[in-house]
Amino acid sequence: MIINNAVPLCVDLDGTLIYSDMLHESTLSMLKVKPFAALRLPGWLLQGKAVLKEKVAAAGDFNPATLPYNQAFVDWLRTQHAQGRRLILCTASDQKIAQRIAEHLQVFDEVMASEGAVNLAGANKADALVQRFGEKGFDYAGNSSADIAVWEHARKAVVVNASATVLQDAESCVEVEQVFAGPNKGIAVWRRVLRMHQWLKNILLFIPLIAAHRIADMDAWLSLLLGFLAFSLCASSVYIANDLLDLESDRAHPRKCQRPFASGSVPVWQGCIAAPILLLASFGIACHVGGSFLPWLVGYFLLTCLYSLKLKQLALVDCLTLALLYTLRILSGAAAVSLSMSFWLLAFSGFLFLSLSFVKRFAELQMQILHNKHKAHGRGYYSSDAPLVQMLGIASGFSAVLVLAMYLNSKEVLLLYRNPEWVWGTVPVMLFWISWMWLRAARGEMHDDPLVFAVKDKASLLAGLVFAILLVAGSVGGMA
Known part of the structure; x- marks a missing residue:
């Protein structure tokens, strides 16, 4: 019988060791500094996913200390390492990224990762591990359906942050040694992503109508309700974009580190899809609001983008901009019902x-x-x-x-x-x-x-x- 300490444990990175995906993280980091690099992404991808990861890793940067680690799993790995078990970080992420994370954690004896030629995922990862350790000569910790191909050749599996379907598939092909559950991803998390409590700020749209004593004007109320929804969706779109751009800053903050994207409870790619959808819905609704509401909403959106990208980094200017954004809500409410301010x-x-x-x-x-x-x-x-x-x-x-x-x-x-x-x-x-x-x-x-x-x-x-x-x-x- 082979004891655990004699069998190396190979550990996946994205979604397993950390709750996020380093390709997405690196791409955001790169685009934050070099936004026009987005034009080069399709060309890199056509050369292969491994090339894309290599190029993005070289252009982006990150702080390994602030990544959203699966702390319960990391603590377990530290115990395994202390007991003398050989640990290998085996990931489809680029070698440069994997090496920096391994150096930070100080628990891995070896790193296997993509190096620009082969994308070390799925069947490619399984082949590399079998060649390195032999059939059934290693245990493997993973989280996704792509890891089933690896578990089929492993002695035992450690299932981390996986869906019930992935866990069931893993149990059907290999003995599962340990299971680490992932964070709750229910609807409450998406309420935090959208920051629905911040929608209260958009009540300011109703101030001009109330101040003008036109409370009985039902048509105006209908226009403002549509305006409220448009502003709320637009604001949520900007909040998501801001959170994606602010990942590292949020992770360094004692409270903001618990935000969905910063903590990894919601994948970065979902935010990248949700933000433009919300914005398009916002502008679509705004087209049905009366007056000159749409131009004011567009102005609000552009100013919030400018704030997220640059103005929030400037002392005093940031507070003046925030005050203006609040006031723009009132001006937009007046424009929706054709009231002068x-x-x-x-x-x-x-x-x-x-x-x-x-x-x-x-x-x-x-x-x-x-x-x-x-x-x-x-x-x-x-x-x-x-x-x-x-x-x-x-x-x-x-x-x-x-x-x-x-x-x-x-x-x-x-x-x-x-x-x-x-x-x-x-x-x-x-x-x-x-x-x-x-x-x-x-x-x-x-x-x-x-x-x-x-x-x-x-x-x-x-x-x-x-x-x-x-x-x-x-x-x-x-x-x-």
Whole structure:
């Protein structure tokens, strides 16, 4: 009888050792730095998949320390290695990539990988392992249907992160030594991919209609509901693209590392397909919205792309852009129902959203300080900038309150509200809420997304309720 320690264990990389696929990861890394290299991908692929992997590996870069490893499986491999078992990293990924990962983990005795001539997958991998170790002379850890061809020649199988069908097929052709289940990939994961909670921001489209006291206009509501859906799908498309471009930054972040693409719970290729589909659906729906809504949506999309690619890396410019993106939602809502925007609403929203953008950055810098990091990864801020960001954010928030107070003393208010003295009460409510957000941020209790914090915070919800009640009380009796 052959004991485990005398039989080498050959380990697959993509989907097994890590939850992701290194060809997809390397391609994204390459395109982030050299976007026009996408034009060369078809030519490389025509020369063979091994050539494609070699070219992409040479052009892209990655940090092996931040990859989404299957930690339970890695821990088991470390135990096997400590017991003297010979471990071989055997992968269809390019040799350069496999070697860097092996050097990082320090548990593999040998690396077998694609080297530009042969794509070491499926039958090719099986032939190479049989030639190297003999028929039934090795155990193999894999995860996909392509690994069945290898398990047919292996002594035992270790099934990792595989579907029930793959596990059943493996059990039909080889003795399964160990099974490591994969992460949950239910519908809840896709809610996180789409960031559906962020759709709440698109309620801002309804602000111009409400501010104009046209609540009874059902046609306008229908247009805005379509606009809401269009904006939400567009935003989800951008969020996905942003997550794909930000893989390494997210993985270095203590909370963002749990995002679906960063953690590997959703494959990168699925995001690459979902993003353009969502965008096309968004623009298709926008064509059925009235007014000049579509151009505003296109402008929002282009600005978010510019933000994802470059502007978010620029200190202060990033917060100004975020504030503008919020304000664009209000402008788009006005365009959908052919309403003109008042200077008061634009000024108020601009300062308010700028303050919330600074809250977001301040919370991230607080997290950086907590983890003793000098500079925010992928951002233009240093930890030492936190006091200045805090000061700018508080000043912006109080400026929004000042604009609100000045607006409530204007002629426009007398035309819209029967009892404007009730509406004056919104000023202290807004002053409290801005102060409360920054107080929680200063205490290190702010979520790095102020929206997520606000919808879960009882004080914020109560302030919103009181604000709405005061507006309704001021409107009793209709327009003067």
